[in-house]
Amino acid sequence: xxxxxxxxxxxxxxxxxxxxxxxxxxxxxxxxxxxxxxxxxxxxxxxxxxxxxxxxxxxxxxxxxxxxxxxxxxxxxxxxxxxxxxxxxxxxxxxxxxxxxxxxxxxxxxxxxxxxxxxxxxxxxxxxxxxxxxxxxxxxxxxxxxxxxxxxxxxxxxxxxxxxxxxxxxxxxxxxxxxxxxxxxxxxxxxxxxxxxxxxxxxxxxxxxxxxxxxxxxxxxxxxxxxxxxxxxxxxxxxxxxxxxxxxxxxxxxxxxxxxxxxxxxxxxxxxxxxxxxxxxxxxxxxxxxxxxxxxxxxxxxxxxxxxxx
Amino acid sequence: xxxxxxxxxxxxxxxxxxxxxxxxxxxxxxxxxxxxxxxxxxxxxxxxxxxxxxxxxxxxxxxxxxxxxxxxxxxxxxxxxxxxxxxxxxxxxxxxxxxxxxxxxxxxxxxxxxxxxxxxxxxxxxxxxxxxxxxxxxxxxxxxxxxxxxxxxxxxxxxxxxxxxxxxxxxxxxxxxxxxxxxxxxxxxxxxxxxxxxxxxxxxxxxxxxxxxxxxxxxxxxxxxxxxxxxxxxxxxxxxxxxxxxx
Ligand SMILES: Nc1ncnc2c1ncn2[C@@H]1O[C@H](COP(=O)(O)OP(=O)(O)OP(=O)(O)O)[C@@H](O)[C@H]1O
Ligand SMILES: [Mg+2]
Numbered sequence: 001x002x003x004x005x006x007x008x009x010x011x012x013x014x015x016x017x018x019x020x021x022x023x024x025x026x027x028x029x030x031x032x033x034x035x036x037x038x039x040x041x042x043x044x045x046x047x048x049x050x051x052x053x054x055x056x057x058x059x060x061x062x063x064x065x066x067x068x069x070x071x072x073x074x075x076x077x078x079x080x081x082x083x084x085x086x087x088x089x090x091x092x093x094x095x096x097x098x099x100x101x102x103x104x105x106x107x108x109x110x111x112x113x114x115x116x117x118x119x120x121x122x123x124x125x126x127x128x129x130x131x132x133x134x135x136x137x138x139x140x141x142x143x144x145x146x147x148x149x150x151x152x153x154x155x156x157x158x159x160x161x162x163x164x165x166x167x168x169x170x171x172x173x174x175x176x177x178x179x180x181x182x183x184x185x186x187x188x189x190x191x192x193x194x195x196x197x198x199x200x201x202x203x204x205x206x207x208x209x210x211x212x213x214x215x216x217x218x219x220x221x222x223x224x225x226x227x228x229x230x231x232x233x234x235x236x237x238x239x240x241x242x243x244x245x246x247x248x249x250x251x252x253x254x255x256x257x258x259x260x261x262x263x264x265x266x267x268x269x270x271x272x273x274x275x276x277x278x279x280x281x282x283x284x285x286x287x288x289x290x291x292x293x294x295x296x297x298x299x300x301x302x303x304x305x306x307x308x309x310x
Numbered sequence: 311x312x313x314x315x316x317x318x319x320x321x322x323x324x325x326x327x328x329x330x331x332x333x334x335x336x337x338x339x340x341x342x343x344x345x346x347x348x349x350x351x352x353x354x355x356x357x358x359x360x361x362x363x364x365x366x367x368x369x370x371x372x373x374x375x376x377x378x379x380x381x382x383x384x385x386x387x388x389x390x391x392x393x394x395x396x397x398x399x400x401x402x403x404x405x406x407x408x409x410x411x412x413x414x415x416x417x418x419x420x421x422x423x424x425x426x427x428x429x430x431x432x433x434x435x436x437x438x439x440x441x442x443x444x445x446x447x448x449x450x451x452x453x454x455x456x457x458x459x460x461x462x463x464x465x466x467x468x469x470x471x472x473x474x475x476x477x478x479x480x481x482x483x484x485x486x487x488x489x490x491x492x493x494x495x496x497x498x499x500x501x502x503x504x505x506x507x508x509x510x511x512x513x514x515x516x517x518x519x520x521x522x523x524x525x526x527x528x529x530x531x532x533x534x535x536x537x538x539x540x541x542x543x544x545x546x547x548x549x550x551x552x553x554x555x556x557x
Binding site for chain 1: 311312313314315317318320321322324325329330332333334387390391392393395396397398399400401402403407555556557
């Protein structure tokens with residue numbers, strides 16, 4: 001079967017902890033797939049199983065027909081990974097880090113040097129290329145690791161929280177690199193920045209307690225949510241006598257209220273707001289909203305209200 | 311893509327030995343010091359009479375330390391830096407990775423090995439056959455300690471744990487057993503305990519090959535058989551028990 005397919009993957013650690021619970025999913029093996037989920041949801045466990053570092057307790061997985069569990073050697077030819085907790089080796093320079101990784105992948109020294117130079121350029125870390133990793137900042141070290149796998153020939157690249165610790169500009173730069181890279185590779189990443197998943201990913205999976213709550217494009221995920229439109233009041237605390245026929249009103253910590261409702265209802269309410277001169281913004285719900293809806297946590301830790309009038 | 315196994319071996323040697331030595335030269339003095347310091351002690355205490363045996367002991371110690379320090383290095387690369395995870399998810403096989411690491415430990419030991427070889431050339435007088443026997447016994451010691459080191463590294467989940475393994479292994483394999491002195495120096499009932507360590511057999515072979523002790527042919531044959539059997543056994547256990555892909 002084409003694509004990345006997992007069927008009924010379970011993982012029970014030696015401690016007894018069940019990190020994955022009969023997880024099944026199927027996603028086309030191109031572009032970017034972003035897996036999001038709370039701390040401990042099972043993202044890293046799934047990635048480590050798919051990257052042949054960890055055996056599942058049961059279940060099967062394949063990449064474009066190659067069995068990941070039974071034929072790890074076949075898969076290892078095609079994948080590369082930056083683990084969540086990987087650290088750039090302190091006694092290597094960025095160039096040496098990338099170069100030696102490429103040697104492990106089996107490149108000749110000449111090609112490994114060339115590819116390392118190109119990856120360094122691509123991530124704009126030339127000025128650090130020959131300094132010891134131990135003298136670099138955390139974000140640069142993170143980029144060095146991402147550069148190692150980008151320099152490889154792997155068709156599937158796993159990045160477990162690649163942008164954690166990057167400043168906003170560096171993060172944006174990395175997004176650009178990944179957007180370029182996804183044209184000919186399949187990138188499987190995890191992130192806690194939902195904006196990142198929204199901006200980058202062709203497909204998004206939401207995992208909670210070792211189970212997949214939803215998977216698909218942002219549009220497809222929106223359809224899983226009862227109220228796919230959001231209206232945000234911009235006058236903090238101001239009340240307005242608007243009665244949404246169906247929907248949900250939530251008050252965030254900033255005092256602003258948010259109405260989640262259907263598209264039709266959203267347009268009707270905004271008409272009323274315009275007539276009354278109330279400031280508001282209306283959007284299809286964001287991945288944040290979908291995430292909270294599916295994982296069932298109140299938005300921004302605010303309280304949930306079912307209000308008729310506001 | 312055609313993958314170059316030579317490159318894969320080179321990667322382990324560069325990361326674990328060459329680049330490390332370039333950055334932290336102090337490491338060299340450590341691997342240099344350990345086998346030679348014990349030799350120096352033996353030399354003084356025996357008023358020079360055990361110099362030849364001590365040199366052979368230095369070789370055995372260097373071989374054992376290769377496995378011991380590889381064990382610590384592997385644990386660090388695996389648990390702290392997660393490099394091993396990156397290599398597991400790459401075309402490099404466990405065997406090639408470990409072989410590269412084993413070579414890197416030899417590179418590290420070069421200063422002490424070169425010194426020992428010079429000393430051996432000066433002070434150990436043996437035939438070509440004897441030299442070959444010593445070389446073979448040392449090679450088996452090396453293979454044994456590397457397999458043991460790899461196996462232990464896959465069980466340790468923290469480098470602190472692997473320091474404990476290191477101390478225990480080097481004490482029981484190289485310091486206590488009659489590696490730097492003849493086994494006849496150990497009073498009889500205790501002598502049998504020494505035979506629990508494979509290094510004892512290697513030492514006996516080396517000491518006999520250089521003419522320091524005369525070991526009967528039958529016992530010598532047993533020495534070889536035990537040494538080979540133990541090396542093979544630990545290799546099989548290592549191959550079966552090691553967790554390249556974790557459970
Ligand atoms: N080696 C292990 N042994 C036992 N339990 C583990 C092990 N590794 C992870 N777990 C547990 O499995 C669950 C899933 O962990 P995992 O690391 O996959 O989560 P995650 O989604 O990657 O979280 P985060 O966002 O914090 O990285 C957690 O409850 C964790 O405590
Ligand atoms: Mg994780």
